[in-house]
Amino acid sequence: MNMETKKTFRLGGEITVNRLGYGAMRLTGQPGNFGPYPEWDSGKTLLRRAVELGVNFFDSARAYGPEWADRIIADALHPYADDLVIATKGGVDKFAPDQIVTDGSPQTISMQIDDALRNLKTERIDLFQLHRIDPDIPIEESIGAIEAARQAGKVRLIGLSNVDREHLDRALDVAPISSVQNRFNQAETQQSALVDYTAEKGIAFIPYGPLGAHPMKKGAVLPPQEALAWLLRRSPNIIVIPGTTSVGHLEQNAAAWSLV
Numbered sequence: 653m654n655m656e657t658k659k660t661f662r663l664g665g666e667i668t669v670n671r672l673g674y675g676a677m678r679l680t681g682q683p684g685n686f687g688p689y690p691e692w693d694s695g696k697t698l699l700r701r702a703v704e705l706g707v708n709f710f711d712s713a714r715a716y717g718p719e720w721a722d723r724i725i726a727d728a729l730h731p732y733a734d735d736l737v738i739a740t741k742g743g744v745d746k747f748a749p750d751q752i753v754t755d756g757s758p759q760t761i762s763m764q765i766d767d768a769l770r771n772l773k774t775e776r777i778d779l780f781q782l783h784r785i786d787p788d789i790p791i792e793e794s795i796g797a798i799e800a801a802r803q804a805g806k807v808r809l810i811g812l813s814n815v816d817r818e819h820l821d822r823a824l825d826v827a828p829i830s831s832v833q834n835r836f837n838q839a840e841t842q843q844s845a846l847v848d849y850t851a852e853k854g855i856a857f858i859p860y861g862p863l864g865a866h867p868m869k870k871g872a873v874l875p876p877q878e879a880l881a882w883l884l885r886r887s888p889n890i891i892v893i894p895g896t897t898s899v900g901h902l903e904q905n906a907a908a909w910s911l912v
């Protein structure tokens with residue numbers, strides 16, 4: 653590994669995480685990431701194996717299940733080790749497979765934060781991300797609700813997802829923002845400027861679809877481990893969250909550091 657490539661990032665300038673994390677979206681029912689993961693015990697084993705492999709950043713969301721990804725994480729990993737960071741999201745819900753509903757109203761966000769506290773069995777959510785911008789609600793109002801929860805001690809850090817630079821700047825006027833989660837991988841580099849902008853500001857960039865979602869499909873340019881290594885090399889503020897339901901794939905992904 654290149655000695656200048658740091659393995660960790662200080663999220664929000666205060667929590668150190670391994671830049672090779674795990675995305676829990678697929679630990680839900682299929683199709684459509686709806687309902688509980690049918691192989692619940694295997695899912696718990698996989699999450700615990702991730703911790704053994706050094707993963708300490710887990711990405712989840714209200715919309716995964718909905719609520720079921722948060723619940724399996726808590727079932728597997730609670731009580732949480734001191735260095736574990738569990739990120740979840742709100743502002744998007746799901747009432748049927750693949751049917752997502754965006755609602756960024758302050759009332760909904762506040763209610764979803766309380767649900768996430770319960771589902772994650774925690775008194776404070778490490779990182780709460782606004783999953784999407786609600787076109788009917790100014791971002792300031794949605795972020796304002798998360799900021800109020802942060803002031804009340806229910807949320808430690810705030811993140812954004814599916815945003816552009818203007819959204820980020822507007823959110824930064826309302827609250828400290830610690831992360832941006834947008835689609836980015838070696839084959840889909842439209843977010844390159846935002847990767848650099850967040851790096852300048854000390855904000856984490858969390859690329860989703862890090863493997864191009866279907867790594868064996870046409871269009872993916874690199875095998876999974878190399879796709880992850882490429883992202884880890886791309887910028888020191890990138891935290892990767894490959895998703896897998898296979899312990900074998902998890903182990904391969906965790907070994908991506910050897911290629912960095």
Ligand SMILES: NC(=O)c1ccc[n+]([C@@H]2O[C@H](COP(=O)([O-])OP(=O)(O)OC[C@H]3O[C@@H](n4cnc5c(N)ncnc54)[C@H](OP(=O)(O)O)[C@@H]3O)[C@@H](O)[C@H]2O)c1
Pocket residue numbers: 674675676677678711712783813814833834859860861862863864865866867876877893894895896897898900901902904905
């Ligand atoms: N913010 C957002 O709007 C948003 C949207 C989508 C995703 N996300 C987040 O990003 C995370 C990752 O995204 P993603 O799951 O869509 O895409 P991904 O991580 O790029 O790809 C996951 C796919 O790759 C396969 N895979 C994983 N490791 C592999 C390996 N070593 N070899 C071969 N195949 C492998 C998985 O299948 P197996 O299960 O068979 O390994 C799964 O089909 C999600 O879990 C979620 O946390 C966020």
